[in-house]
Amino acid sequence: MFGLWPHQAEAAGLARHGRNVIIATGTASGKSLAYQVPALNSVLDGGTALYLTPTKALAADQLRALEALDVPGLRAAAYDGDTPYEERAWIRRHANYVLTNPDMLHRGLLPGHARWSGFWRRLRTVVVDECHGYRGVFGSHVAQILRRLRRVCTRYGSSPVFVLASATAGDPGAFAMRLTGLETAEVTTDTSPRGSITFALWEPPLTDLRGEGGAPVRRPAAAETADLLADLVLGGTRTLAFVRSRRAAESVALSARARLSDLASDAASRRPPASGTVPAASVPGTDPADPVDPPGPTSGTDPDAGGPTSGTDPDPVDPPGPTPPALTDLSGKVAAYRAGYLAEERRGLERALRSGDLLGLATTNALELGVDVSGLDAVLIAGWPGTRASLWQQAGRAGRAGQDALAVLVARDDPLDTYLVHHPQALFGRPVEAIVLDPGNPYVLGPHLCAAAAEIPLTEEDLEIFGPTSKEVLASLVDDGLLRHRPTGWFWTRRERATDLADIRGSGGSPVQVVELSTGCLLGTVDESSAHTIVHTGAVYLHQGETFLVTELDLEAGVALVEAGTPDYTTFARDVTEISVLESFRSQALGPGELHFGAVEVTRQVVSYLKRRLQSGEILGDEALDLPPRTLHTRAVWWTLPASAVSPLAEAGLDLGGAAHAAEHASIGMLPLFATCDRWDIGGVSTELHADTGLLTVFVYDGHEGGAGFAERGFARAFEWLTATREAIASCECERGCPSCIQSPKCGNGNDPLDKAGALRLLAVLLSMDG
Ligand SMILES: [Zn+2]
Ligand SMILES: [Zn+2]
Numbered sequence: 001m002f003g004l005w006p007h008q009a010e011a012a013g014l015a016r017h018g019r020n021v022i023i024a025t026g027t028a029s030g031k032s033l034a035y036q037v038p039a040l041n042s043v044l045d046g047g048t049a050l051y052l053t054p055t056k057a058l059a060a061d062q063l064r065a066l067e068a069l070d071v072p073g074l075r076a077a078a079y080d081g082d083t084p085y086e087e088r089a090w091i092r093r094h095a096n097y098v099l100t101n102p103d104m105l106h107r108g109l110l111p112g113h114a115r116w117s118g119f120w121r122r123l124r125t126v127v128v129d130e131c132h133g134y135r136g137v138f139g140s141h142v143a144q145i146l147r148r149l150r151r152v153c154t155r156y157g158s159s160p161v162f163v164l165a166s167a168t169a170g171d172p173g174a175f176a177m178r179l180t181g182l183e184t185a186e187v188t189t190d191t192s193p194r195g196s197i198t199f200a201l202w203e204p205p206l207t208d209l210r211g212e213g214g215a216p217v218r219r220p221a222a223a224e225t226a227d228l229l230a231d232l233v234l235g236g237t238r239t240l241a242f243v244r245s246r247r248a249a250e251s252v253a254l255s256a257r258a259r260l261s262d263l264a265s266d267a268a269s270r271r272p273p274a275s276g277t278v279p280a281a282s283v284p285g286t287d288p289a290d291p292v293d294p295p296g297p298t299s300g301t302d303p304d305a306g307g308p309t310s311g312t313d314p315d316p317v318d319p320p321g322p323t324p325p326a327l328t329d330l331s332g333k334v335a336a337y338r339a340g341y342l343a344e345e346r347r348g349l350e351r352a353l354r355s356g357d358l359l360g361l362a363t364t365n366a367l368e369l370g371v372d373v374s375g376l377d378a379v380l381i382a383g384w385p386g387t388r389a390s391l392w393q394q395a396g397r398a399g400r401a402g403q404d405a406l407a408v409l410v411a412r413d414d415p416l417d418t419y420l421v422h423h424p425q426a427l428f429g430r431p432v433e434a435i436v437l438d439p440g441n442p443y444v445l446g447p448h449l450c451a452a453a454a455e456i457p458l459t460e461e462d463l464e465i466f467g468p469t470s471k472e473v474l475a476s477l478v479d480d481g482l483l484r485h486r487p488t489g490w491f492w493t494r495r496e497r498a499t500d501l502a503d504i505r506g507s508g509g510s511p512v513q514v515v516e517l518s519t520g521c522l523l524g525t526v527d528e529s530s531a532h533t534i535v536h537t538g539a540v541y542l543h544q545g546e547t548f549l550v551t552e553l554d555l556e557a558g559v560a561l562v563e564a565g566t567p568d569y570t571t572f573a574r575d576v577t578e579i580s581v582l583e584s585f586r587s588q589a590l591g592p593g594e595l596h597f598g599a600v601e602v603t604r605q606v607v608s609y610l611k612r613r614l615q616s617g618e619i620l621g622d623e624a625l626d627l628p629p630r631t632l633h634t635r636a637v638w639w640t641l642p643a644s645a646v647s648p649l650a651e652a653g654l655d656l657g658g659a660a661h662a663a664e665h666a667s668i669g670m671l672p673l674f675a676t677c678d679r680w681d682i683g684g685v686s687t688e689l690h691a692d693t694g695l696l697t698v699f700v701y702d703g704h705e706g707g708a709g710f711a712e713r714g715f716a717r718a719f720e721w722l723t724a725t726r727e728a729i730a731s732c733e734c735e736r737g738c739p740s741c742i743q744s745p746k747c748g749n750g751n752d753p754l755d756k757a758g759a760l761r762l763l764a765v766l767l768s769m770d771g
Pocket of ligand 2: 661665746748749
């Protein structure tokens, strides 16, 4: 039926023989065909298929792709929050290929399983697409939802094959097993052809601006990216720039256009290229010695329109080669792309990029959702995207069939980005990171055991599906009066819906609703603990790349009111934290000190927020907040040093508190490299003398109730993690500490005290290094 690459055929073949399989390959490698083939085979054999994806937009794209295949007998339908009620009954009864998301599975399909009995009975294939998104607490919830799905299938006599598709991930088989609870074969070889990519690591220069404590501030990654984008477009290089927010996408596109206009009006005296300190590799098409052809197809675009334009060329066949440098104003060839575009707008954008009507595009990674713009000459990435996997995914947009391409990572002003641009070996020639999740977290497991019991009463045999901790968690659910234990099993006997107990996109607790003031529209929910940090009054809140300002956080009502806005600053909540050790689960020697992983109680209070200007990174102010302290039971990794190791340092005049505090900040900044989390998922405490350990102690803890697996990962890789932390501090060129090394924007103590040289000494002692 289809021509398949070998890796697609291998995955399809495994699934056909009843093996669960995860396909973990780069972008543009045709993953969808690899899972569509077994799923469509199930349908053609008279069975059904379930397709899961993290977002509605991806499901809509997938549905379009399926319909285009025109397979006889296929009745595919998306079933999500947008599906009209009148269509739902038809889908339940007749569809044989249902596309949905974990949220809908959790709240709709599983609790209402009886109405889907025909679908479950014939279910042969479950596709879990984009499964690298299921990490941390969200991933742990999805893992439990998939276990509930397996249990419901068993009830209806089916045992579907799971086919998972992921961006490249470390140890994909082990991850798939954690996610589904099933033995899973892995297909990782990417056999689709591609050219080579030249990778440049770009560090923006320090500016004359001064931030907190007089520290120097680097030029923001977005400003540097705009200049690079303009320079590449000027060379006729088709370039995509990835930025964090929709607002940043717009400002990068605007700045690039302004620069191009300036260059055109000032063509005789061309400006020097952007001011990064790491030289970029040669860029295809920018060599001034290239023969100069007339400019490419005329654009017919309104240079002021901003958005993508559909090409005027009625039949753009083969893309023309890179347009050579021209002295004409190229500002009309740069646009911004953001979420929410209609399908035809996206197709127009693809056409314009292919035809050369558009040469530069600044975008949030909303682009990941449905625009096919592989085949560019260059990709700019403003700030570390979080994982090597997503770095390669974004960089993989560059490079037309077999042709070489350029990718540039532009560093942001933080320790991790600084470390990476100075340590290319941390990026290249390394396996991509494993995806971290912890389905056994009792705060995640509990609500899903309730939901499962509400679906079908739980029996002893079911406990195996939910893992070794489920027995203990069930007992506490019975004690709390949530479940009843009878001789035949565990029952949900309450009136409420059990699924309301789990807020799968947050971290348990009662979520705060984020509501747009002018429209009354519910934008999403944030769990209560994160609410203090993310949607406090005055916060700049990003939602799907759009910027909002929080006008009020009402904790009593559980609502954060927001308004769309375009502030020229970002905000960082600052908290003060106390921590106590409940239990050390594991410990080992580390240099002269000790390393622990265990349970802690954290008391955290968000006390103020910092405003930082977007364009310059300048600190605009620190505004006080009045929020109650919160107690968090979570997991932490911590290290201690005995007095015998630290007193010589103190005698040498080193500020132990400042050194430990600096090491803590930098290590929080670096943990995401080892544990696949955001620095906002974790927190830290450092002290010269901790009451529970009686020693100098630095803690790093999971910022989610019950833990999320990040601190555990830090424990497992502590030596590498702390070595990298020390190198990050050492490689920053600042004198006494700055946001690129030891300052943290969320420090509740105003980054005081901090001792950069002391942190280097302290970590050297801990790691038994000379220094
Ligand atoms: Zn620094
Ligand atoms: Zn701090």
